[in-house]
Amino acid sequence: MLKVHDLRAGYGKSEVLRGISFEVNRGEVVTIVGVNGAGKSTTLKTLCGVVRAQSGRITFDGADISNRPANEIVERGLTMIPEGRQLFPFLTVKDNLLMGAYKKAARSTVAKRYEEVLEMFPRVRERLAQHAGSLSGGEQQMVAIARGMMASPKLLIFDEPSLGLSPLLVEMMFEIIEKITAQGITVLIVEQNVFHTLKLADRGYVLENGEISLSGTGQELLDSDHVRRAYLGM
């Protein structure tokens, strides 16, 4: 579904991604793990057309989407739930959700999708009339995920979904992601919370200093001495 080949990207003269290659197949849960500064968020921003690729190729469902505008990439079915939620704080939760279905392909089914998403997130239904900015961090994260689901994505990308959440909410968040993956939605997760993410993932990549240093199934990476030493403190 998504193929990234020898991707190089960065900011100005600073090269952050140094020729990374990875792929996400339909129905899979794939994770990219790494510490701060490894290039995880840059990878996602480049996939979504926010950061320009300096070289390399990104294909999605067979089409080259390298350096295509973000709105075109979203129309093709790639949706990102950004780090820090990025809700519209002065819009209601309902309006934030409806913004998730703004792309052309989602507009015709918005009413049906809205009900389906609220079925999945009963807590969000209770908050529909509130301004998104008045919600707690955990609730905002749920709204951000619900908004992403409104687009009926083919590939849902999570950027650090557990960032800034309490341990209790991290447990809950991964439970929600597990429910989403159980629906067969293809998921790419970028996370620092290596343990939870690798438990969930079919496959994973370890990103270090802008390069893929290791790849394998979630369990293979959990079993890797390098991952256990560097990321799990074992």
Add this chain to the structure above:
Amino acid sequence: MKKTSIDLILNEHRAFESVLTALREFVDGIAAGRYTADFGLLAAMIEYVTEVPEQVHHHKEDEYLFARLRLRAPDAGPLIDELMRQHARGPKLTAALERALIHYRNAEKAGLDAFHNKVNEYVDFQWQHILKEERELLPLAQERLLADDWAIIDAAFLTNHNPWRGVEDEYAALFERIVSLAPAPIGLGGSSANQGFRTAD
């Protein structure tokens, strides 16, 4: 193969720690005036830390992991004995927590200090126990246990598909209730403003 059980143990520890952390932060917050005492939430948290380790976790360690390791590593006997004593002490501490909660509920603010102390004692105890298992026992188990041992241990631990829901999802509603009631940023509950006592439903 041998890491399957270890990952499940770590998974269960992380889930348990999330409730321990929430309990400590909530009670610290009550003592500091940041949160309103919610006895329904406190009772739910204590029920969770009482039930889940005993019903889901400790017996598998005692009967399978510890038992096999005792056979393969006789020198680990004192460590295993100590961890089993700690397993036995856990229910006594949670019973003391329950009594302190009743006293706190009856005596209101006058009972808070004693309850706060019991919470800190319990959480510190469990953290030390978990650290001891992860830093001392699990590395030894990885070193000494054989494939046959892990097959038996894995079979026991794999009965629990989710670290905090229990084998038959029997604790799912309890965990969700804790997440739902705990005030932000600990959980998804409402305002943390301290406006007096709130009683259980």
